[in-house]
Amino acid sequence: MPKTNKLVSIVISAYNEENNVAELYKQLKQNLQNMPAIDFEFIYVDDGSSDKTLANCMALQNEDERIKIVQLKRNFGHEIAMTAGMDYAQGDAVIFMDADLQHPPVYIPQMIELWQQGKEIVLTKRLDNQATSKLYKFCAKTFYYVLNLLSETKIMESAPDFRLLDRKYVDFLKGFNEQDRLFRGLLSWILPQENVAYIDFVAPERFSGESKYNFAKSLRLAINSILQFSVMPLRLATYLGLITAILAVCLGLYVFVEHFFLHNPTPGYATIMVSVMFLGAVQLICLGIIGEYIGKIHVEVKKRPLYMAEYMVKKGKKRAQKDI
Ligand code: UDP
Ligand code: MG
Numbered sequence: 001m002p003k004t005n006k007l008v009s010i011v012i013s014a015y016n017e018e019n020n021v022a023e024l025y026k027q028l029k030q031n032l033q034n035m036p037a038i039d040f041e042f043i044y045v046d047d048g049s050s051d052k053t054l055a056n057c058m059a060l061q062n063e064d065e066r067i068k069i070v071q072l073k074r075n076f077g078h079e080i081a082m083t084a085g086m087d088y089a090q091g092d093a094v095i096f097m098d099a100d101l102q103h104p105p106v107y108i109p110q111m112i113e114l115w116q117q118g119k120e121i122v123l124t125k126r127l128d129n130q131a132t133s134k135l136y137k138f139c140a141k142t143f144y145y146v147l148n149l150l151s152e153t154k155i156m157e158s159a160p161d162f163r164l165l166d167r168k169y170v171d172f173l174k175g176f177n178e179q180d181r182l183f184r185g186l187l188s189w190i191l192p193q194e195n196v197a198y199i200d201f202v203a204p205e206r207f208s209g210e211s212k213y214n215f216a217k218s219l220r221l222a223i224n225s226i227l228q229f230s231v232m233p234l235r236l237a238t239y240l241g242l243i244t245a246i247l248a249v250c251l252g253l254y255v256f257v258e259h260f261f262l263h264n265p266t267p268g269y270a271t272i273m274v275s276v277m278f279l280g281a282v283q284l285i286c287l288g289i290i291g292e293y294i295g296k297i298h299v300e301v302k303k304r305p306l307y308m309a310e311y312m313v314k315k316g317k318k319r320a321q322k323d324i
Contacts, residue, residue, distance in 0.1 A: 005039045006092045008112060011085030013078055013161075014057070014099035015047040019208035021056050024099055025067070031105040038112060042067045044099070045085040048075035058312070065314035073308040078212070079181045080307050082161060086170055088311055095164045096183075101207035103162035107199055111164040119197040120166035121187070123159055127202045143222045150232040155188045155225070160203065163187075179299050179306065182225050227296055234293060237286040244282050251275065 010028065014021055021044060032040060044057040046069060054071055061067040070084050082096055093115050097103040103124075111122045128137075144157040161183060165173070169190065176186050213221070226233065259265045 005037055007039045007041065007090060009041050009043055009085075009089035009091030009094045010108070011043045011045065011082060011089055011094055011096050012099045013045045013047055013081035013085065013096075014049065014053050015075060015078070015081070015212055016049045016051045016053060017099040017209060018049070018052040018056055020099050020101060020206075021053060022060060023207055024101055024105070025060050025064075027101065027105045028108070031108055035109060035112065040066055041089070041091060043070060043085045043089055044068070045070045045081045046072060047078070047081040048072050061312070061314055067314075069312040071310045071312060073310070076307045078161070079183060082183055083181065084307050084309050086173065088309075089170065092167050093164055094167070094170050095162075097162050098160075100209060102203045102205070103160065104201065104204065107162075107201055110199055114197040114199075115164055115166065118195065120195040121169060121191075121193060122164040122197045122199065123156070123187075124162045125198050125200045126160050127200050139218075147222075147226055147229070150226055151229040153185065153189050153229050155182075155185050155229065156191075159184055159187075162201075177303075177306075178228070179304070180224050180228055180296060182221075182228060185225060185229050223292070227292055231293075233289045237289045240282055241286060244279060248275070248279070 012021075012024065025042065028040075028042065032038075042064075044060075044067065046054045046057060054069070057067070057069050061069060068088065070088050072081060072084060076084075085096070086094060093112070095108060095111060097105075107124070114122050140157075144155065147155050172190070173183075173186060255265070
């Protein structure tokens with residue numbers, strides 16, 4: 001019986017990357033041409049782009065029918081875009097990467113080699129890039145420190161969304177149904193495993209366009225990650241309540257003793273104002289934390305589909321509304 005090639009899917013999330021998709025395809029082709037024992041499919045996920053990303057992907061598809069397109073009907077965000085690509089990928093292994101060439105295709109043969117040697121998860125580690133600002137590095141470090149302090153699952157630092165997963169883990173990850181998802185965190189939940197390999201790389205600058213993560217979006221992602229992986233803030237709220245209650249009792253005792261035994265009550269209501277405002281603030285913070293979690297529950301219990309997509313392959317179009 002003839003030996004059939006293994007299939008590797010390459011999932012590329014693209015949101016307004018019109019000037020990057022063709023260059024990425026060119027570089028993928030260049031780097032993968034010497035791997036005759038492997039078949040490839042390239043799954044471009046267009047995450048509701050408003051520029052010519054989709055049209056450019058379709059033009060590429062006319063050249064090469066290994067290109068499949070998952071067109072998300074609006075912008076669902078990077079994590080959902082990767083999920084959609086993963087759902088449609090048919091490969092024995094799936095490689096995830098960004099469309100902006102910050103994940104250089106030159107590393108893919110090495111990833112596949114490691115997979116062929118038996119590694120089932122190949123992760124990458126982003127080495128320090130001199131061009132990254134000190135402020136960005138500081139914020140990222142602080143974020144991971146706080147996250148890991150609060151979270152029961154240790155979340156990997158400097159682990160970009162450039163990775164290979166064996167089919168076994170792809171199928172396993174499909175079992176995670178949460179709306180708010182962070183692949184990095186879900187993988188950390190699976191790890192440690194002995195069959196993991198790491199590749200170090202320095203991410204180059206974007207080939208074209210600008211990062212989609214501004215400060216507000218990054219902050220939201222950071223807060224979501226904490227809420228998703230830790231209930232510690234709720235516990236902290238309780239501790240904060242307990243501490244302020246103890247302080248209030250001590251203060252009350254002090255005022256009582258001052259008034260009835262020392263006959264020297266503290267004059268003025270400045271101290272009262274301060275303590276009332278302090279307690280008010282603590283209560284609002286605690287309510288805010290509880291509100292954030294209730295908001296998350298509200299979103300999750302509805303069990304809405306994660307996205308709405310159209311799957312485009314060269315030989316005819318298939319319609320699909322994913323409901324997972
Ligand atoms: N992306 C996406 N949906 C979004 C935002 C980003 O699919 O809502 C894609 C984007 O096109 C890119 C990748 O996710 O291929 C990483 O985004 P970006 O380069 O903006 O992030 P950065 O590298 O600056 O962290
Ligand atoms: Mg990028």
